[in-house]
Amino acid sequence: MDFSRVELSDADKAFLDEARAFLATHVTDEVRRRDRETGDNFDEGVHLAMGAAGYLAAEWKPESQGGFSRVRRRIWELEKRRFHAPWVTWGTTAMVARSVAKFGSRELQDEVLPGVFTGHIRMCLGYTEPEGGSDVATCKTRAVRDGEDWIINGSKMFTTGAHNCQYVFLITNTNPDAPKHKSLTMFLVPLNSAGIDIQGIRTVDGDRTNIVYYSDVRVPDKYRLGEVNAGWTVLREPLNVEHGAVAAAPDGLQDTSIMMHQAGYLAEAVDRAAAQVAQPDAGGRRLLDDESVAYRLGRSIARMEAALSTPGIFGRVAIAQTMRDISPDLMDLLGAASALPKGTEGAVDDGSAEYCYRFAPLVGIYGGTLEVFRNMIAQHVLGLGKPAYAPPKTS
Numbered sequence: 138m139d140f141s142r143v144e145l146s147d148a149d150k151a152f153l154d155e156a157r158a159f160l161a162t163h164v165t166d167e168v169r170r171r172d173r174e175t176g177d178n179f180d181e182g183v184h185l186a187m188g189a190a191g192y193l194a195a196e197w198k199p200e201s202q203g204g205f206s207r208v209r210r211r212i213w214e215l216e217k218r219r220f221h222a223p224w225v226t227w228g229t230t231a232m233v234a235r236s237v238a239k240f241g242s243r244e245l246q247d248e249v250l251p252g253v254f255t256g257h258i259r260m261c262l263g264y265t266e267p268e269g270g271s272d273v274a275t276c277k278t279r280a281v282r283d284g285e286d287w288i289i290n291g292s293k294m295f296t297t298g299a300h301n302c303q304y305v306f307l308i309t310n311t312n313p314d315a316p317k318h319k320s321l322t323m324f325l326v327p328l329n330s331a332g333i334d335i336q337g338i339r340t341v342d343g344d345r346t347n348i349v350y351y352s353d354v355r356v357p358d359k360y361r362l363g364e365v366n367a368g369w370t371v372l373r374e375p376l377n378v379e380h381g382a383v384a385a386a387p388d389g390l391q392d393t394s395i396m397m398h399q400a401g402y403l404a405e406a407v408d409r410a411a412a413q414v415a416q417p418d419a420g421g422r423r424l425l426d427d428e429s430v431a432y433r434l435g436r437s438i439a440r441m442e443a444a445l446s447t448p449g450i451f452g453r454v455a456i457a458q459t460m461r462d463i464s465p466d467l468m469d470l471l472g473a474a475s476a477l478p479k480g481t482e483g484a485v486d487d488g489s490a491e492y493c494y495r496f497a498p499l500v501g502i503y504g505g506t507l508e509v510f511r512n513m514i515a516q517h518v519l520g521l522g523k524p525a526y527a528p529p530k531t532s
Contacts, residue, residue, distance in 0.1 A: 143208060143390070153212050159190060160220040169221055173479065176345035178225040179259075179301050187227075188256025197231050197254065211390045218401050226259050226298040232375050233260040233306040237325060240362040240371050245325065249304065260325070261298040262375075263307035263349065266291070273308060273376075274317045274369065278351060280309035280324065287324065287361070289332075289354040297346040299335045303328055305349070306375070312366050321368030325360050326351075342495040376504075385448065393445065394452025399500045400445055403460050406489035407441050410434065410467045413486055430470055437463040450518070454510050457501040464493035 145153065163186045172180060187193050196213060198204030205213060217224060234253045237246060252258030264273040278291025289309060299305060304325050311322040328335070332354040335347050363371040385391065411434060414424035424430050444452065444459040467490040468475040479488030501507045515521040 143211075145208070149206075149208055149212065152209050153216070156213055156216045159186075159192075160216055160222060163187075164220045164222045168223070170480065172223050173343065176339055176343045177298070177301060178223045178344060179298060180223045181256075181301070183223060184227065184259070185256040188254060193227065193256055194254040197234065207386070207388055207390045214392075218398055224398065226261070226301055229262050229298060229306075230258070230260045230302075232378055233262070233304070233325070236306065236323070236362055236371055236375055239374075240323070241325065242359060244359055245362075249325070252303075258304065259298065259302040260304045260306055261296050261302040263293045263296050263299075263305040263326070265294045267294045267348070269294075273372070274321065276308050276310045276317075276321055278307070278309050279313070280311050280322055280356075282311075283355070285358050287356045287358065289324070289326065289351045289356060291351050293349045293351075295346050296335075296349045297344070299328060299347040299349050300337065300345075306362075307351075308368060308372060311368075315366065318369045319366055321372070322365050323362040323368040323371040324356055325362055326354065326356050327360070330354050330356065340499055342492070342499050344499065393448050394450070394456065396453050396456045396500060396503070397445070399460070399496065399503075400441075400456045402489070402496060403441060403456070403464070403493050404445070406464065406467055406486065406493045407438055409486040409489045410471055411438070413471055424470070433466055433470060437466055450510060450514060453504075454507055454514070457497065457507055460493055460497040460500055464490055464497055468494060 163183045164180075168180050168183060172178060184193075192213065195203065195205045196210065200206050204210075230253055234250060237249050241249070249258055249260075253260075263278075266273075266275070266277060269275045269277070278289065278293065280287045280289045287309075289307070291309070293305075293307070296305060305328055307324045307326045309322050309324060310320050312320040314320075326333075332352040334350040334352070336350070338346050338348060340346060362368075414430055414434060417423050425434070440459050440463055444455040446452075447455040467486075471485045471490060474483055474485040475490050477484035477488060478491055481488060484491070505513075512524045516523055
């Protein structure tokens, strides 16, 4: 494996300084504190500032259209992560914007894309249903044609960012009698439409997501993406991106796997735990001098490094499972004060391990559960065939 560093040109070094200065100005302690309180993983002031400075457009567009070079794109992504910039809503917006550019009419592209680049238009994902779990193709939200419009009824779960967005990328069922992958139609639904009710839900790690109800929501046909009953074609590419099932770039300038943003919190927690157990007490004794502590910390570090180095869809599983496994070990090493959350007086590592402990279950279900991803690996990579979900027959 090549561990060599990329040598930055003078212009790229200047860009690095510019990016750090911008983020230091806008992603302040107050922004991070407010984000912990709301759980939004979004800050409108930061988002609009990124749009005004041209960063959103540069991140979305290829270099040939005025976007970042591959090196600058990597610099920007890493620096955003280091500053813990609120990012989830831009992630979903950028993903959906590509589908709008590919499958939307010219009228819809003109309505949406300019505002995406300024930061004034944000988009979220309307996939999961309360009874559907990770299999988004089992969609029951109905869209029925009514002249030049569609009438939509149903509900969606885990529509993160809906309360900060203007549109939802909505999967609907337009032919209940057809096979599930041939019954779907995608819409970009304005969230200010009559009949939409957004209700917030707080997850165990403090994030806010939403359940969204659609009651006789009238949507003009211009908001349809792709052909009727061909929504799986529209949806497949964004799902592959969310799953991390995309080919690696030939220059190697990309995350080893998806979930590296989340893995950054784990690396920070491990670093803080290591620093804490290496501190001598009043008698000069360090926790690290206990062989069992050194062994458990070393095991956690080794597992973390292995997960960070695991590529593709395998890494998506390794990161989430490792976060689940080692965060309680870190808390155990640090003692009772590690149960105090970030920002609390007396938190031994400023709540880093405690946050990872609460964050880990969520990381294991983003884009699908770990069980779903393990089945995908077994079926599509190892060629083991489809899993048998039916209960065993009894005689």
